[in-house]
Amino acid sequence: MAAIPAECLVCLDESGALTNLARLDGGSPRGGRTLGTAPGGRWERVTILGALGLEGLVGTMSIAAATDGTVFLAYLEQGLLPALRRVEPDAVLVMDNLAVESEEVVHPNG
Numbered sequence: 077m078a079a080i081p082a083e084c085l086v087c088l089d090e091s092g093a094l095t096n097l098a099r100l101d102g103g104s105p106r107g108g109r110t111l112g113t114a115p116g117g118r119w120e121r122v123t124i125l126g127a128l129g130l131e132g133l134v135g136t137m138s139i140a141a142a143t144d145g146t147v148f149l150a151y152l153e154q155g156l157l158p159a160l161r162r163v164e165p166d167a168v169l170v171m172d173n174l175a176v177e178s179e180e181v182v183h184p185n186g
Contacts, residue, residue: 083130085130121142124137136155137155
């Protein structure tokens with residue numbers, strides 16, 4: 077990694093969240109009752125995918141679903157790779173251990 081210029085490094089990560097965002101604990105005076113509210117309705121999972129280089133964010137995407145091979149492939153083909161070709165064509169992607177399954181392999185140059 078030391079031989080790769082910093083301006084070519086682009087870090088890719090994925091994060092998921094649930095839309096319920098309700099606290100599961102709270103505090104109150106001794107003997108008192110802890111009150112709170114939680115959103116009602118249907119809770120959903122939201123996935124945020126994005127890449128960060130020295131120039132800032134590149135090719136971000138959010139989707140109301142968990143990340144699987146199909147979602148990740150769509151993100152690469154429709155979001156990240158076209159943006160990288162414009163911004164940093166010599167980019168080297170650095171990814172964590174995201175485990176998605178897909179039968180297709182995507183090459184950044186087409």
